Amino acid sequence: xxxxxxxxxxxxxxxxxxxxxxxxxxxxxxxxxxxxxxxxxxxxxxxxxxxxxxxxxxxxxxxxxxxxxxxxxxxxxxxxxxxxxxxxxxxxxxxxxxxxxxxxxxxxxxxxxxxxxxxxxxxxxxxxxxxxxxxxxxxxxxxxxxxxxxxxxxxxxxxxxxxxxxxxxxxxxxxxxxxxxxxxxxxxxxxxxxxxxxxxx
Amino acid sequence: xxxxxxxxxxxxxxxxxxxxxxxxxxxxxxxxxxxxxxxxxxxxxxxxxxxxxxxxxxxxxxxxxxxxxxxxxxxxxxxxxxxxxxxxxxxxxxxxxxxxxxxxxxxxxxxxxxxxxxxxxxxxxxxxxxxxxxxxxxxxxxxxxxxxxxxxxxxxxxxxxxxxxxxxxxxxxxxxxxxxxxxxxxxxxxxxxxxxxxxxxxxxxxxxxxxxxxxxxxxxxxxxxxxxxxxxxxxxxxxxxxxxxxxxxxxxxxxxxxxxxxxxxxxxxxxxxxxxxxxxxxxxxxxxxxxxxxxxxxxxxxxxxxxxxxxxxxxxxxxxxxxxxxxxxxxxxxxxxxxxxxxxxxxxxxxxxxxxxxxxxxxxxxxxxxxxxxxxxxxxxxxxxxxxxxxxxxxxxxxxxxxxxxxxxxxxxxxxxxxxxxxxxxxxxxxxxxxxxxxxxxxxxxxxxxxxxxxxxxxxxxxxxxxxxxxxxxxxxxxxxxxxxxxxxxxxxxxxxxxxxxxxxxxxxxxxxxxxxxxxxxxxxxxxxxxxxxxxxxxxxxxxxxxxxxxxxxxxxxxxxxxxxxxxxxxxxxxxxxxxxxxxxxxxxxxxxxxxxxxxxxxxxxxxxxxxxxxxxxxxxxxxxxxxxxxxxxxxxxxxxxxxxxxxxxxxxxxxxxxxxxxxxxxxxxxxxxxxxxxxxxxxxxxxxxxxxxxxxxxxxxxxxxxxxxxxxxxxxxxxxxxxxxxxxxxxxxxxxxxxxxxxxxxxxxxxxxxxxxxxxxxxxxxxxxxxxxxxxxxxxxx
Numbered sequence: 001x002x003x004x005x006x007x008x009x010x011x012x013x014x015x016x017x018x019x020x021x022x023x024x025x026x027x028x029x030x031x032x033x034x035x036x037x038x039x040x041x042x043x044x045x046x047x048x049x050x051x052x053x054x055x056x057x058x059x060x061x062x063x064x065x066x067x068x069x070x071x072x073x074x075x076x077x078x079x080x081x082x083x084x085x086x087x088x089x090x091x092x093x094x095x096x097x098x099x100x101x102x103x104x105x106x107x108x109x110x111x112x113x114x115x116x117x118x119x120x121x122x123x124x125x126x127x128x129x130x131x132x133x134x135x136x137x138x139x140x141x142x143x144x145x146x147x148x149x150x151x152x153x154x155x156x157x158x159x160x161x162x163x164x165x166x167x168x169x170x171x172x173x174x175x176x177x178x179x180x181x182x183x184x185x186x187x188x189x190x191x192x193x194x195x196x197x198x199x200x201x
Numbered sequence: 202x203x204x205x206x207x208x209x210x211x212x213x214x215x216x217x218x219x220x221x222x223x224x225x226x227x228x229x230x231x232x233x234x235x236x237x238x239x240x241x242x243x244x245x246x247x248x249x250x251x252x253x254x255x256x257x258x259x260x261x262x263x264x265x266x267x268x269x270x271x272x273x274x275x276x277x278x279x280x281x282x283x284x285x286x287x288x289x290x291x292x293x294x295x296x297x298x299x300x301x302x303x304x305x306x307x308x309x310x311x312x313x314x315x316x317x318x319x320x321x322x323x324x325x326x327x328x329x330x331x332x333x334x335x336x337x338x339x340x341x342x343x344x345x346x347x348x349x350x351x352x353x354x355x356x357x358x359x360x361x362x363x364x365x366x367x368x369x370x371x372x373x374x375x376x377x378x379x380x381x382x383x384x385x386x387x388x389x390x391x392x393x394x395x396x397x398x399x400x401x402x403x404x405x406x407x408x409x410x411x412x413x414x415x416x417x418x419x420x421x422x423x424x425x426x427x428x429x430x431x432x433x434x435x436x437x438x439x440x441x442x443x444x445x446x447x448x449x450x451x452x453x454x455x456x457x458x459x460x461x462x463x464x465x466x467x468x469x470x471x472x473x474x475x476x477x478x479x480x481x482x483x484x485x486x487x488x489x490x491x492x493x494x495x496x497x498x499x500x501x502x503x504x505x506x507x508x509x510x511x512x513x514x515x516x517x518x519x520x521x522x523x524x525x526x527x528x529x530x531x532x533x534x535x536x537x538x539x540x541x542x543x544x545x546x547x548x549x550x551x552x553x554x555x556x557x558x559x560x561x562x563x564x565x566x567x568x569x570x571x572x573x574x575x576x577x578x579x580x581x582x583x584x585x586x587x588x589x590x591x592x593x594x595x596x597x598x599x600x601x602x603x604x605x606x607x608x609x610x611x612x613x614x615x616x617x618x619x620x621x622x623x624x625x626x627x628x629x630x631x632x633x634x635x636x637x638x639x640x641x642x643x644x645x646x647x648x649x650x651x652x653x654x655x656x657x658x659x660x661x662x663x664x665x666x667x668x669x670x671x672x673x674x675x676x677x678x679x680x681x682x683x684x685x686x687x688x689x690x691x692x693x694x695x696x697x698x699x700x701x702x703x704x705x706x707x708x709x710x711x712x713x714x715x716x717x718x719x720x721x722x723x724x725x726x727x728x729x730x731x732x733x734x735x736x737x738x739x740x741x742x743x744x745x746x747x748x749x750x751x752x753x754x755x756x757x758x759x760x761x762x763x764x765x766x767x768x769x770x771x772x773x774x775x776x777x778x779x780x781x782x783x784x785x786x787x788x789x790x791x792x793x794x795x796x797x798x799x800x801x802x803x804x805x806x807x808x809x810x811x812x813x814x815x816x817x818x819x820x821x822x823x824x825x826x827x828x829x830x831x832x833x834x835x836x837x838x839x840x841x842x843x844x845x846x847x848x849x850x851x852x853x854x855x856x857x858x859x860x861x862x863x864x865x866x867x868x869x870x871x872x873x874x875x876x877x878x879x880x881x882x883x884x885x886x887x888x889x890x891x892x893x894x895x896x897x898x899x900x901x902x903x904x905x906x907x908x909x910x911x912x913x914x915x916x917x918x919x920x921x922x923x924x925x926x927x928x929x930x931x932x933x934x935x936x937x938x939x940x941x942x943x944x945x946x947x948x949x950x951x952x953x954x955x956x957x958x959x960x961x962x963x964x965x966x967x968x969x970x971x972x973x974x975x976x977x978x979x980x981x982x983x984x
Contacts, residue, residue: 037584037622037623038622039580039622039649039650039670040648040649040650040652040668040669041650041651041652042652042668043652043670043675044649044651044653044666044675044676045652045653045666046652049668049675050675055673058673084652088534088652089587090580090584090585090586091585091586091587092586092587
């Protein structure tokens with residue numbers, strides 16, 4: 001078959017529901033989404049959706065059917081949690097909360113974006129800050145603080161470097177470290193599978 | 202006292218399982234009991250035999266051991282009446298549906314159960330009292346509250362049947378919302394052209410008296426005899442003198458009240474077709490120049506007119522108060538209050554109406570120019586959980602399509618988009634109407650709810666944002682005029698009205714019907730009917746149909762002249778009453794009033810649910826046939842010798858659970874024979890002390906089974922019982938009885954299988970608990 005024809009043939013027929021994932025959604029309390037009548041209020045008012053491919057209603061609809069693509073797609077990470085949809089939903093679905101829950105499930109299943117993973121492991125875990133404020137690169141923040149009569153660094157791990165260990169201990173005990181390790185493992189496995197597929201082709 | 206015990210074989214239905222000779226031998230010991238068996242008691246020969254036996258042997262009371270009371274109860278009651286005994290001196294042992302048909306596998310146990318059932322019936326009949334059937338006269342007059350199209354049609358039906366009708370209207374004119382519409386869907390006929398003649402007919406009908414611009418203040422009394430107080434508000438017009446030539450007074454009035462949709466003078470009529478056609482003065486705008494009074498050549502204007510109180514007596518009442526439209530200003534994203542070009546469908550009707558402010562031209566409120574692009578937004582205030590309006594308002598889809606077609610007819614160039622979530626073109630010919638809108642009129646339909654209506658500062662066009670959910674695409678469309686298809690709500694004052702009439706409302710505030718399917722036009726109070734949108738959103742044809750149905754109900758009651766009052770209602774012993782008022786509070790039927798240190802009992806209002814009797818701590822109130830002493834006597838006799846273990850006493854409500862148990866019988870669903878049932882009218886009549894009485898006499902378990910909450914024959918009877926059950930549980934613990942020995946269940950008349958399952962499970966759980974014994978359970982005491 002020539003490439004010319006092949007590009008017009010699409011075979012993405014939905015072959016049923018992934019019941020494990022669907023159950024996971026239900027366990028997370030996502031069944032309130034069953035109230036959805038597909039009116040489109042959430043998508044229509046979404047400021048992120050006006051600029052990106054993110055479609056709130058579609059994410060909810062896919063989650064309802066247990067469609068794993070809702071976890072693997074970048075969509076749910078494009079929500080800016082502005083709560084417009086949450087406020088306007090005529091069915092009283094806490095849409096934004098649902099999206100956050102979907103993100104949690106996505107990470108559990110190993111669907112985490114590289115920048116998020118790197119932020120969690122390389123910055124948050126190492127420095128104890130999600131957005132570090134020390135070092136030369138952040139000089140302007142320190143200046144700003146000083147202009148208000150504050151010490152240049154906040155009373156966090158920045159001024160108590162010995163507390164980084166405690167933060168790391170905390171992250172371990174709440175299971176965050178394990179979550180990240182698991183995500184990395186699942187992500188790696190998935191990448192290998194993809195590679196094999198490519199090779200077969 | 203001689204008691205006749207008549208046992209039916211029912212062919213082999215009963216005698217095939219239960220050993221009837223053994224039963225006969227058992228009861229022969231008592232000389233007062235005269236036993237007679239027959240193959241078929243309900244047959245003509247069987248009934249004759251009963252009559253002869255009663256007359257010959259001078260029997261005073263009768264026990265029938267046969268099928269369920271619900272099947273042939275009335276037949277046997279009438280039979281003994283024929284033999285000269287009061288029809289209430291009878292008792293029934295249900296040894297077919299609740300015995301032989303469900304315990305086929307164990308004839309021995311079935312026979313023992315039958316003996317218990319008959320013994321309980323004998324104890325019951327001993328304490329029965331003869332009752333007289335009372336009648337209440339009916340005043341052949343109807344009050345209809347609400348003069349919209351529903352009330353008008355109901356009034357005409359009743360008046361044509363020859364009964365007097367008072368048609369009460371809160372507004373200045375009858376006609377309601379329909380009189381404000383331009384055309385009606387799906388026929389597009391002129392609204393006022395079909396309604397106007399009916400309004401006129403109401404005004405001229407000799408049997409109809411219009412009471413307009415008046416409000417209901419108080420209603421006393423009961424079915425057939427309601428006493429009504431009405432407050433007539435001042436129009437500042439002498440209705441005797443005014444001839445409705447409103448031009449003269451209106452012309453001289455200097456005060457123009459500017460309103461986009463309802464402009465008028467300080468003295469004016471609501472619209473030219475108003476009935477009755479009197480002008481009125483709006484006091485808040487009038488400056489008191491009295492120019493109108495001078496101009497009026499009939500001296501019909503009275504500036505100091507006072508409100509007036511009217512009193513009328515009626516026999517029946519129909520509530521047809523209609524609706525109000527939803528106010529969309531609480532949905533901030535639609536910016537209804539901010540942009541004048543965002544209007545509601547009701548306001549659109551004013552623009553379309555020839556008598557409206559624009560003489561039927563659709564013009565933008567901001568600049569008075571016909572709009573090029575019109576958008577309709579559906580489901581505004583309907584199907585919305587956030588504002589507790591989960592219901593569909595039923596008329597907005599068709600109404601919006603109608604308005605769109607009317608605009609298209611006038612200006613075919615106008616581009617119209619209807620934004621919908623789901624189109625519900627309900628009603629005869631309405632789907633075709635919707636199709637015409639698309640195919641012939643060329644209206645565009647976009648499946649989307651609207652997320653926001655905005656406006657660009659530099660342009661006077663509105664922007665509509667939403668998601669075309671079929672395409673999955675976002676849009677931002679421009680529009681000159683946005684029409685919000687607003688939903689329907691109960692009108693203001695519905696809560697107060699329901700309090701005055703003592704009728705129930707649903708979750709949304711609409712008035713609750715007796716039964717959604719089979720009694721849609723009746724309220725919870727006898728003699729008060731309901732019709733139209735106040736029962737729930739509906740279109741004009743359905744409203745009229747219900748109006749006429751309510752009228753038929755009222756006529757059928759009034760034509761009887763008197764109403765038979767069920768004598769099995771609450772009775773009271775004045776000497777025992779200590780005026781604690783618990784009964785007054787629990788009665789939802791307005792049957793009990795405590796005034797002047799005396800309990801007043803309105804027989805006609807009582808339905809015999811017995812909730813009051815169960816609340817009465819002095820036993821001053823009682824329901825004949827269901828007296829506490831009767832039930833106690835039955836329990837004592839039953840438990841004097843426990844014939845089975847575990848033994849369950851089941852209190853079953855007459856309307857649901859007892860019927861459910863009967864259905865288990867007719868469906869031949871086997872279940873353990875451990876239950877002995879006691880029929881009660883409602884679980885709410887169950888005095889908690891009876892549960893204790895059962896346990897103290899040795900019952901191993903008590904089952905209380907009633908209706909599902911929403912199906913309760915007495916509105917909230919089962920709920921009351923359920924609440925009491927909670928307190929019984931707590932007390933049981935304190936009395937040293939395991940609280941799991943009481944079970945409360947909702948079993949509908951259609952749930953025979955569920956009844957059997959409940960008994961199966963309950964027997965199993967009681968077996969685990971073992972036989973009841975004092976102090977078996979020590980409740981942990983919280984510190």
